[in-house]
Amino acid sequence: MAAAAERGTGAVSRRDDLAANLAELEARITRACTAAGRARDELTLIAVTKTWPVSDCLLLRDLGVTELGENRDQEAAQKAAAVTGVRWHFVGSVQTNKARNVASYADVVHSVDRPSLVSVLGDGAVRTGRTVDVLLQISLDGDPDRGGAEPSAVPGLGEQVAQTAGLRLAGVMAVAPLGADPADAFARLAEVSHRLRADHPAATAISAGMTGDLEQAVVAGATHLRVGTAVLGARPAPLR
Numbered sequence: 001m002a003a004a005a006e007r008g009t010g011a012v013s014r015r016d017d018l019a020a021n022l023a024e025l026e027a028r029i030t031r032a033c034t035a036a037g038r039a040r041d042e043l044t045l046i047a048v049t050k051t052w053p054v055s056d057c058l059l060l061r062d063l064g065v066t067e068l069g070e071n072r073d074q075e076a077a078q079k080a081a082a083v084t085g086v087r088w089h090f091v092g093s094v095q096t097n098k099a100r101n102v103a104s105y106a107d108v109v110h111s112v113d114r115p116s117l118v119s120v121l122g123d124g125a126v127r128t129g130r131t132v133d134v135l136l137q138i139s140l141d142g143d144p145d146r147g148g149a150e151p152s153a154v155p156g157l158g159e160q161v162a163q164t165a166g167l168r169l170a171g172v173m174a175v176a177p178l179g180a181d182p183a184d185a186f187a188r189l190a191e192v193s194h195r196l197r198a199d200h201p202a203a204t205a206i207s208a209g210m211t212g213d214l215e216q217a218v219v220a221g222a223t224h225l226r227v228g229t230a231v232l233g234a235r236p237a238p239l240r
């Protein structure tokens with residue numbers, strides 16, 4: 001009786017849904033790796049849980065997901081406090097006045113694109129006795145409004161991160177430009193990564209690829225996939 005009643009609750013079927021989504025996504029990633037001649041273990045999957053409840057984060061953790069991503073400080077801070085035992089990735093643009101707080105819970109910040117952010121993140125990491133992995137977000141469409149540093153700014157920014165206490169330069173990240181071929185964009189990101197690694201050999205991470213374009217990212221050498229929709233379902237339309 002108890003089991004039947006439990007099966008009737010949303011929590012049980014949500015777990016099954018997430019498990020099925022993860023299995024399907026895993027098969028898709030494996031196919032992409034095979035097609036690209038890469039090994040599955042070269043890629044880390046980050047489940048982007050923004051807009052979904054803490055209960056989903058806990059279910060994903062129970063299902064073996066070890067990396068979770070968020071894009072807004074307040075929501076991310078609450079979830080990181082409630083869900084331990086996973087690595088938290090901050091993937092959204094960071095407002096300078098939120099950066100100190102982000103550095104207090106994020107294990108990896110994917111979206112560092114300007115010098116002012118580097119110093120504040122470093123300060124937040126040092127104050128909390130943490131080391132935060134930093135990815136430089138690269139603009140691949142020349143549109144500064146969408147965030148990301150110009151490729152020409154990468155050497156300077158990389159050097160600044162490398163010299164900032166509390167931060168570790170881990171690599172690069174990009175979001176494919178709207179309306180352009182993601183394969184071309186990710187190829188350019190790979191070039192930026194190649195140049196950065198000449199100066200910083202440990203900065204090997206390439207964060208690229210979401211639900212719509214992960215195959216192209218795998219071809220271009222991505223090491224971290226940031227996937228929301230394929231794991232959790234379609235998000236409600238954002239307010240604004």
Ligand SMILES: *Cc1c(COP(=O)(O)O)cnc(C)c1O
Pocket residue numbers: 048050071091092175210211212226227228229230
């Ligand atoms: C929301 C988000 C994702 C996940 O996008 P999906 O298309 O739902 O997989 C990845 N990266 C960033 C920066 C995001 O904000």
